[in-house]
Amino acid sequence: MQIRNTKSKDEVLRILSQSDYALSHTEIENQCAVAFDRVTLYRILTGFEQQGVVHKIVGNDGKARYATCKNECTDHEHHKDNHLHFGCNDCGKMYCFDNKTIELKMPKGFKAQQFNYAVFGTCPDCNQ
């Protein structure tokens, strides 16, 4: 036994799966039908992240946002989520560009483990 299914985790995963952009803790809480503690959400998301179910993107505001991982993961290698993100300065939405992968060779001696590629500006909806 390692990981257990719970209503809270189901609900969080449901919300993230149905969203077409990355969600912050607050945004997830607001969309939750089931009610549970704030700390629980932190632990759920951290857990999901470690399992490779979701990935985290940090915006210019320093706030974490989470999105489900679309790319395939093997048991031996979780995908790296080294793709581009776009945060709208107007509406606050953080988009995942899953197909816009960024492959960079690190300078000698630097070993890459996580990626946080984000651009900020205005999204199409806010560009009228």
Place this chain on the structure above:
Amino acid sequence: MQIRNTKSKDEVLRILSQSDYALSHTEIENQCAVAFDRVTLYRILTGFEQQGVVHKIVGNDGKARYATCKNECTDHEHHKDNHLHFGCNDCGKMYCFDNKTIELKMPKGFKAQQFNYAVFGTCPDCNQ
């Protein structure tokens, strides 16, 4: 009259200029010879950022770090600081790779204004 020179600002700029990596608020405070309020530092750094004197990088920890801008800026166009950064998970240092510029065409409708390109892992010093 727009911007005034002060000891605080001189000190912050001195510290940032002499550092070979980006510094967080706390790191700057610790290196400060002159003493001034925490809020003042926030305002100084925000001001520098708007003037294009420094740029901000946000790490996986959600904390802002600042580094002087090495590339040239014109009055009409501040440089974009669209270069790669590397944050060490061990020692916490955030490096600027000023020559590793990332030029990406945004998807239609998205207008880019700020950039936050960061990779995390272990730096050469911590790779023993």
Place this chain on the structure above:
DNA sequence: TTTATCAATGCAACAATGTTGCATTTAAAT
């Protein structure tokens, strides 16, 4: 089904980061 185990949760308490309002200080133009 019942029992045992420990992952998951709730709650309180806390730390860190960042923001705002307002009175005071002070750089620098006049």
Place this chain on the structure above:
DNA sequence: ATTTAAATGCAACATTGTTGCATTGATAAA
């Protein structure tokens, strides 16, 4: 020297995230 408003100090606050510990509950085993 006088004037102006940029810069600062201080208090108060909001938000985000973390930790410890008792309790609950999912699930494997009896």
